Amino acid sequence: MIIIRSLFYILIFPGVLFTAAFGLFLAGVDRKVVARMQHRIGPPLRQPMYDFFKLLGKETIIPHAANKIAFLAAPVIGFVSLALIMLFIPIFNFTAFSGSADLIVILYLITIPGVALIVGGSSSGSPYAGIGISREMVTMMAYELPFVLILLAVARKAGGDTLAFSMETISKWQAANGSMIAQWSMIPAAIAMLLVIPAEVGTQPFDVAEAETEICEGPLIEYSGAPLGLFKLNTAMKMLVMSGLFTSLFFGGIRTGFYILDVIVFMLICVAVTIVCMSTIHAVTARLKIEHLFKFFWTFVSGLALVSLILVWCGL
Amino acid sequence: MIQHFPVLAVMLLFLAAFCVEIFGSHNAGVRNTIVMIAATVAMVLIYALIKPVMIEGQIISYWMGNWEPVSGYAIGIGYEVDQLSLFFALLVVTTFWLSGVYSLGYMSKDHHLGHYYTLYLMLSGSVLGLVMTGDIFNMFVMIEIMTFASVALTAFRNDNEGALEAGFKYLVIGSMGSSFTLTGVALLYGQCHTLNMAQMSAILYQNLTPTSIMALALIVAGFGVKSYIVPFHTPAADAYMAAPTSVSMIFAGMVNKAGVYGMIRVLYTIFNAMDKSTVQMLIVIFGAVTMFIGVTMALTQHDFKRLLAFHSISQIGYVITAIGLGSALGLTGGLFHAMNHTLFKGLLFLTAGAVLYATGTTNLDKLGGLSKKMPKTCICFLIGAFSISGLPPFNGFVSKWLVYQAVYTKAVESGNFVYAIVTVVALVVSVMTLASFIKVTQAVFFGQCPVELKKTQEAPVSMLVPMYIMSALCVLAGLFYPLVNRFLLHPAAQSALNVTNYIDRMLGEGYAANMGVENIQVAPVQFSFWNPIVWLILFVVIFVAAGLVIIGSKEERGKMLQQGVKYDAKYATFFSGEEEMFSQVGGSDLFWGFKTDWKGYYRVLEGLHSGIVTDYAVYTVMATAIITVCMFVFMR
Numbered sequence: 001m002i003i004i005r006s007l008f009y010i011l012i013f014p015g016v017l018f019t020a021a022f023g024l025f026l027a028g029v030d031r032k033v034v035a036r037m038q039h040r041i042g043p044p045l046r047q048p049m050y051d052f053f054k055l056l057g058k059e060t061i062i063p064h065a066a067n068k069i070a071f072l073a074a075p076v077i078g079f080v081s082l083a084l085i086m087l088f089i090p091i092f093n094f095t096a097f098s099g100s101a102d103l104i105v106i107l108y109l110i111t112i113p114g115v116a117l118i119v120g121g122s123s124s125g126s127p128y129a130g131i132g133i134s135r136e137m138v139t140m141m142a143y144e145l146p147f148v149l150i151l152l153a154v155a156r157k158a159g160g161d162t163l164a165f166s167m168e169t170i171s172k173w174q175a176a177n178g179s180m181i182a183q184w185s186m187i188p189a190a191i192a193m194l195l196v197i198p199a200e201v202g203t204q205p206f207d208v209a210e211a212e213t214e215i216c217e218g219p220l221i222e223y224s225g226a227p228l229g230l231f232k233l234n235t236a237m238k239m240l241v242m243s244g245l246f247t248s249l250f251f252g253g254i255r256t257g258f259y260i261l262d263v264i265v266f267m268l269i270c271v272a273v274t275i276v277c278m279s280t281i282h283a284v285t286a287r288l289k290i291e292h293l294f295k296f297f298w299t300f301v302s303g304l305a306l307v308s309l310i311l312v313w314c315g316l
Numbered sequence: 317m318i319q320h321f322p323v324l325a326v327m328l329l330f331l332a333a334f335c336v337e338i339f340g341s342h343n344a345g346v347r348n349t350i351v352m353i354a355a356t357v358a359m360v361l362i363y364a365l366i367k368p369v370m371i372e373g374q375i376i377s378y379w380m381g382n383w384e385p386v387s388g389y390a391i392g393i394g395y396e397v398d399q400l401s402l403f404f405a406l407l408v409v410t411t412f413w414l415s416g417v418y419s420l421g422y423m424s425k426d427h428h429l430g431h432y433y434t435l436y437l438m439l440s441g442s443v444l445g446l447v448m449t450g451d452i453f454n455m456f457v458m459i460e461i462m463t464f465a466s467v468a469l470t471a472f473r474n475d476n477e478g479a480l481e482a483g484f485k486y487l488v489i490g491s492m493g494s495s496f497t498l499t500g501v502a503l504l505y506g507q508c509h510t511l512n513m514a515q516m517s518a519i520l521y522q523n524l525t526p527t528s529i530m531a532l533a534l535i536v537a538g539f540g541v542k543s544y545i546v547p548f549h550t551p552a553a554d555a556y557m558a559a560p561t562s563v564s565m566i567f568a569g570m571v572n573k574a575g576v577y578g579m580i581r582v583l584y585t586i587f588n589a590m591d592k593s594t595v596q597m598l599i600v601i602f603g604a605v606t607m608f609i610g611v612t613m614a615l616t617q618h619d620f621k622r623l624l625a626f627h628s629i630s631q632i633g634y635v636i637t638a639i640g641l642g643s644a645l646g647l648t649g650g651l652f653h654a655m656n657h658t659l660f661k662g663l664l665f666l667t668a669g670a671v672l673y674a675t676g677t678t679n680l681d682k683l684g685g686l687s688k689k690m691p692k693t694c695i696c697f698l699i700g701a702f703s704i705s706g707l708p709p710f711n712g713f714v715s716k717w718l719v720y721q722a723v724y725t726k727a728v729e730s731g732n733f734v735y736a737i738v739t740v741v742a743l744v745v746s747v748m749t750l751a752s753f754i755k756v757t758q759a760v761f762f763g764q765c766p767v768e769l770k771k772t773q774e775a776p777v778s779m780l781v782p783m784y785i786m787s788a789l790c791v792l793a794g795l796f797y798p799l800v801n802r803f804l805l806h807p808a809a810q811s812a813l814n815v816t817n818y819i820d821r822m823l824g825e826g827y828a829a830n831m832g833v834e835n836i837q838v839a840p841v842q843f844s845f846w847n848p849i850v851w852l853i854l855f856v857v858i859f860v861a862a863g864l865v866i867i868g869s870k871e872e873r874g875k876m877l878q879q880g881v882k883y884d885a886k887y888a889t890f891f892s893g894e895e896e897m898f899s900q901v902g903g904s905d906l907f908w909g910f911k912t913d914w915k916g917y918y919r920v921l922e923g924l925h926s927g928i929v930t931d932y933a934v935y936t937v938m939a940t941a942i943i944t945v946c947m948f949v950f951m952r
Contacts, residue, residue, distance in 0.1 A: 065889045067687040067694075067762060104717050108708050111747065115707065118754055119698075122762035125685060126889045130763055130906070137751045138909040144747040148740050152724070156736075159728065165721065222889065290909035298913070313733055 009087060019086045022267065023237035024048040026274045030203070030239065033279035048236055055229030063222050065125030074120025075223075075230035081112035082237040089241070090171045090248050092255060092262045102165040103151045106245070110200065113234055114140050117209075120231070121219025132218015135290050136202075136209035142297035143199040149305035150189045150196070154249050157186060157312045167248065174253030181250040185316040189308035190250050192301045194277040197242045199297065201235060203278045205285040208293055243273035319378050321365055322397050322405075322448045325358040329441030333434045341430030348420060351433050355416040358444065359409040362402070369402045370807050375821040377450065385823055390512035396450030398818050399807035400585075403651060404447040404577045406804070407658045411569035412440040414662065414782040419562040421778035422669050426560070432472060436563070439465040443570045447577050450822060452586075453511045455578070456494070456501050459542065463490040466571055469563045470555045482554035488929050489551045492936050493541025500534035503527050514822035517586050517815050518831040524587065526948070532589060533947045535582050536599075537940040543575025545636055546606040547939045549629045550925070550932035553613075556625030557678075561669025564621060568628045568661040576635055576654055580647075583639075584812040590642035594950035597734065598943065599640030600723075604738045607633025611748045612914070613921060615907060620668045620678035620760060623752060624661065627704065630745060631657045637738060638719045641726050644838045647809040648801065649718030655804070656711045656793060660703040663786035667697040670775035670783070671760060680756065685765025689772040694761045696783040701757060703790045705750035711794035716746060755906045810838045 009015055028045035035042025062068055088095065088106055118136050121129035155165050157180065158173035170180075180186050199206040210217045220231055247269045256262055288296065332354030340347030368374045376397040383392025397405070419436065423429060442461035449455050467490060471483030505511055507527050508519045520528055537548075544552040556564045579599075589595045610630025617623035635657065638650030670693045671686065672678050687694040703710040706717075720739055727735030774780075793800055811818065816835040819828040829835075911918060924931075 061887060063889050064887050065685070065764065067691075070687065070762070104720055105708065107743070108706065108713060111750065112707060115702075115750065115754070119757070119762075122754070122758045123687065124889070125762065125764055127764065130758060133754065133758060134906040135909060137754050138907055141744075141747055141751055141910060145740070145744050148743040152736065152739060155724075156728070165724070291912045294910060294913045309736070310733075313736065 010083075014086045014089075014091060016083045019083050019237050019240055020233060021049075022270075023240040024052060024233065026239045026243070026270065027236035029271055030274055030279045030282070033275050034283045037279070037283035048232070052229050052233055055232065056226050058225040058229075060225035060227060061222075063124060063126070066222065067123040067125075070119055070123035071222075072227060074116045074123065075227045075234065078113040078116030078120075078234045079230050079237070081109050081116070082234055082241055085109045085241050086237075086244065088167065089244050090167050090252070091244075091266045092171065092175075092248070092252060094259065094262070095168065095171075102167060103155055103170075104165055106167070107147065107151060110241070110245075111140065111144075113238060114200075117219050117231065117234070120223070120227075121221075124219075124222035126221050128215045128221045129219050131215050132209050132211075132221070135211075136219060138290055138294055139199055139202070139206065139209055142294045143196045143301075146192050146297055146301040146305040147196050147200075149302060149309050150193050150249075153186065153189045153305065153309040153312050154180060156309070157183065171248060171252045175255060177253070179251050179253050185311035186250065186308055188304040188311075190246075192304040192308070193246055193250070194273070195297075195301050197246060197273070197277045198281055199293070200242050201238045201278065204282040205288045206293055207287060208290045211287060239274055239278065240270060243270040243277075246273050318365070318368055319376050321361045322376060322395050323378050323380070325361040325409075326441050326445040326448065328354050328361075329358050329437050329444065333437035333441065336433045336437065337430055340433070344429070347430060347433060351416055351437065352420075354437060355413045355440070358440070359413045362405050362409045362444075365397065365402055366406070366803075369397060369399055370803050373399075373807070375399075375811075375817055377821050385512075385515075388823070390510055390515050390822065393454050394450040394512055394514075394822055395448055396514065396818065396822055397448050398821075399811040400577075400580065401448050403655075403804055403808035404573055405444060407573055407655060408440070408444050408447060408570045411566060411658055411662055412436075412443075414666075414785060415562045415565050415569075418565070418666060418669070418779055418782045419560075421776045422562050422673055423560060425673075426473070432469070432560075435465045435469050435472070436566075439469065439563075439566060439571075443574045446574050450513050451511050452501050452504065452513050452516065455513075456497055459494055459497060459538075459574075459578075462542075462571060462574060463487075463494055466490065466555070466563075466567065469566075470559045472560055472563070473558070476558065478554060479558040482551070482558035485551040485929050485932065486555045489541060489548065489932055489936055492933060493538045493548070495538075496534045496541070496940060497538030500531040500538060503531035503534070507531070512822060513581070513586055514815075514819045517588070518819045518823070518828055518833055520586065521588055521815075521831060521833045524589070528587070529947050530944065532582065532587050533944040534940070536579065537936075537943050539575045539578035539582065540602070540939070540943075541575070541936065542578065543572050543632055543636070544629050545602050545632060546609045546629065547935040549606070549610070550935065552629055553622050553625045553925075556628065556665075557619060557622040561621065561665050561672060564624070565662045565665040565669075568624075568665060569658040572628065572632055573654055573658060576632065576639070576650075579636070580639055580650075580812055584647075585815050585818060588815065590640075592950075593730065594946070596640055596642045596726075597732075598946050598950075600637050600735070600738055603633045603635070603637030603640055604741050605633070606630065606636060607745045608741055609921070611745045611752070612917070613925070614752045615748060615755070616911060616918060617752075618680055620671065620680060620683070620756060621665070623680075623756060624664050624668060627664075627749065627752070628657075628661055630749065631661065631704065633745075634716065634719050634742065637742065638722055641722050643722060643726065644809055644813060645718065645725060646722035647812055648805045649715055649722045651805050651808050652718060652797070652800070653712075653715035655800075656703065656715045656790070659786055659789050659793065660700045660710075660712060663696060663700040663783060663790060664704065666779065666783045666786065667693050667700060670779050673779065674772050674775055675769055680759040682766065683760045683769070684763040685761075686769065686772060687761040688765070689769070690761075690774050692780055693775055693783070696780075696787045697761060698757070699787045699790055701753035703794070705753055706746050707750075709791075709794050711790050711797070714794055714797045716742070751907060751910075758906060813838050 027048040032042045032045060062071055085106060118133040121133045158170040174180055181190055202209055247266060251269050254265055332350055336347055336350050340350055378395040380393040423432060438461060442458045446455055446458035467483050467487045470486050471479045473479050508516045541548040556567055583589050607630045610626050610633055614623050614626035635650045635654045638646045668678060703712040706712040720742055723735055723739045814836045816828040816833055
């Protein structure tokens with residue numbers, strides 16, 4: 001029974017199937033909203049799903065210069081770790097595998113898809129991918145500092161005088177004291193997190209790594225067929241994972257009493273987060289340069305997060 | 317019987333050093349046999365101590381020439397192996413054995429190998445002696461042998477550019493460190509009238525006089541030089557780069573650790589100074605600065621081995637930070653990270669050596685695309701790189717995670733914001749480490765293969781086997797860390813935090829209690845929230861599911877190659893219509909976006925790393941002065 005339940009968690013909800021399907025849905029929402037904001041009609045919500053299945057059926061071309069194993073394994077590893085993170089993020093008071101991950105584990109797991117993209121792009125042997133992975137890595141360094149500050153602030157707030165890197169403690173604290181977003185000292189951190197999300201996912205204006213118009217999608221340049229499809233799926237899943245993490249860090253503690261309703265509320269908040277921090281910013285901005293991106297995150301965004309950390313440290 | 321093992325292992329290595337020069341200087345077979353027998357027997361002797369010391373909790377003591385204490389004063393040289401000593405001794409023997417095996421293939425193209433192996437065995441013997449001796453003057457003697465063997469080995473390939481310079485820098489700074497230690501030892505002898513560490517510990521317990529504080533500051537500075545914490549790190553980069561790679565591995569795996577061991581032994585056992593919050597703060601700040609400067613310097617390096625050298629400095633920063641916290645959690649994390657650093661940095665140096673052996677260069681701008689020529693080396697490198705960057709489920713993740721926990725717990729407990737900043741620094745340094753290894757991966761193993769390297773061959777088996785062993789240990793230590801904790805880390809941390817047994821074993825039951833030394837019991841550290849086995853099972857399940865998708869996709873290149881079609885534009889890399897194009901950004905310069913933003917910082921750092929020995933000597937003296945002043949002002 002435990003095995004069947006675990007398999008259900010891993011493969012269906014909140015693991016592979018849910019993450020993939022809802023992630024693709026979020027990607028569809030994102031495209032639709034951006035299109036509407038730009039006075040276009042936009043593709044149907046299911047378009048990312050169609051794209052994914054279309055790519056699965058296409059031929060996979062492996063260039064001569066590429067290292068075959070790394071080239072093919074990279075998207076799969078990214079996919080696996082994204083599906084895994086979702087198992088460790090609490091959906092309000094439910095976690096699939098409670099007690100086996102904390103904030104630091106999640107922080108590291110979230111870097112793995114980025115590393116997979118980098119290793120995959122790097123192994124293709126293309127000079128365009130070389131530039132792309134360089135930018136991807138600098139982006140990672142850029143958002144890592146504010147991200148760390150945000151997580152420490154949340155941990156300190158929820159933990160009080162004890163240490164609470166545990167996700168479970170954070171959701172329990174929110175169940176007892178109301179959502180984290182209602183604490184005014186956490187608002188700068190929440191804003192910073194909203195800016196970290198698009199950088200992590202790689203949407204405009206932080207899509208320097210894949211910049212189609214200058215370096216032809218960077219790390220993805222040599223990819224085709226199923227591996228490309230998986231990378232596109234990974235981007236969509238990252239949207240869900242990051243907005244889900246935001247929801248459980250800042251909007252935890254909402255409890256309707258019915259589990260299904262909880263999940264629906266969770267999904268609605270994820271959609272709202274996607275629209276606010278990805279679609280809106282995407283629609284109104286142009287791509288940054290990599291130096292500007294780095295500076296922006298290490299000054300403005302980190303500053304916001306640091307304000308929260310200091311406020312929390314002062315007991316506010 | 318068993319009490320003879322430590323001293324036998326050390327003597328065997330020194331004896332073999334002379335035998336190599338006498339019998340083996342012209343005959344490679346005799347030489348290699350002597351070296352391998354000595355290294356293997358020494359390793360077996362130390363491994364045989366695991367059961368009595370680590371599991372049964374014995375402490376092994378040995379009085380040289382049977383000079384036992386006379387009327388309460390230890391006058392002879394004593395060897396004392398407690399759990400902390402054995403922990404480091406295990407790292408030492410593993411490192412030098414693997415390095416010995418690796419040397420057989422790697423050094424085969426060099427001349428005067430008799431000298432090389434003599435120095436190698438001297439170095440191994442001295443570090444092994446250093447971690448197992450119970451006498452502080454004996455420890456100083458071992459430091460001297462270690463320093464001079466290291467200097468000679470650094471300059472061993474003295475026909476290479478920079479080798480003599482590196483040796484000279486090492487000589488100057490290393491000797492300064494040794495002198496500090498000697499001065500400290502002399503002051504301590506004047507204060508305690510004994511050189512035995514156990515007795516010193518009992519005499520100095522909660523009884524620090526100004527003289528002993530001065531001695532503490534000097535000895536900490538001395539061991540700081542040996543473990544290359546910033547600003548004593550200056551000779552390290554050159555030394556690691558110029559030395560043969562098998563020796564660089566020894567430097568990172570053992571010589572560094574000897575410094576860390578010395579720090580722990582002096583701060584925890586002899587002086588019991590780690591319950592003072594100012595000492596903690598001082599050591600933690602040194603550690604944090606070390607990890608940050610180390611990693612930022614590594615990001616701009618153009619040479620594979622030099623980059624690894626700066627990472628070595630940076631990772632030692634984690635260890636120093638963790639042991640500086642003075643808590644059981646911190647000490648466990650620090651010891652674990654020290655062990656992991658030995659494993660993954662050794663592995664990375666070995667892969668760098670394999671690349672050097674196969675291509676003749678470690679310049680990142682001249683390498684590229686080696687993953688197809690040296691696939692086994694590439695896989696070992698990736699394991700090492702992911703371990704050092706702390707990606708789960710490799711070993712670096714667990715130890716770094718412990719360090720973060722320890723530092724942030726300290727921050728919360730003491731309410732001190734400095735520790736919170738140190739936590740942030742540690743976390744950010746980790747991602748920078750990842751960045752610079754991505755750079756190496758791209759510049760050496762992936763990316764484009766230059767024309768000159770088209771005929772590169774995979775490294776020989778004698779070099780691959782140590783790499784495999786190291787890689788396996790990296791993965792196993794990450795997956796089965798509860799066992800590592802139970803049998804290695806917890807006993808070692810316990811023995812560092814509770815000195816009663818250490819004192820009693822040397823000077824008789826009840827001596828410590830008479831001197832008023834408290835018997836503190838330390839609870840084992842609990843690892844929560846990270847269960848790699850669960851993680852691995854989840855990973856495998858999803859991997860299989862996703863693998864099916866990949867297998868189901870179409871791939872026609874294999875078929876084409878079978879039909880004899882050699883080249884097809886369809887499978888060529890996209891160059892936007894050009895004939896052949898190389899990346900405009902050199903392999904070593906991958907992070908120009910980052911560097912542009914940090915121009916000012918790098919200008920300052922480059923100015924400081926001037927390459928002038930006089931400057932470096934000044935930094936060393938200045939840092940020693942700072943340590944001394946801090947200890948005097950704040951400890952009383």
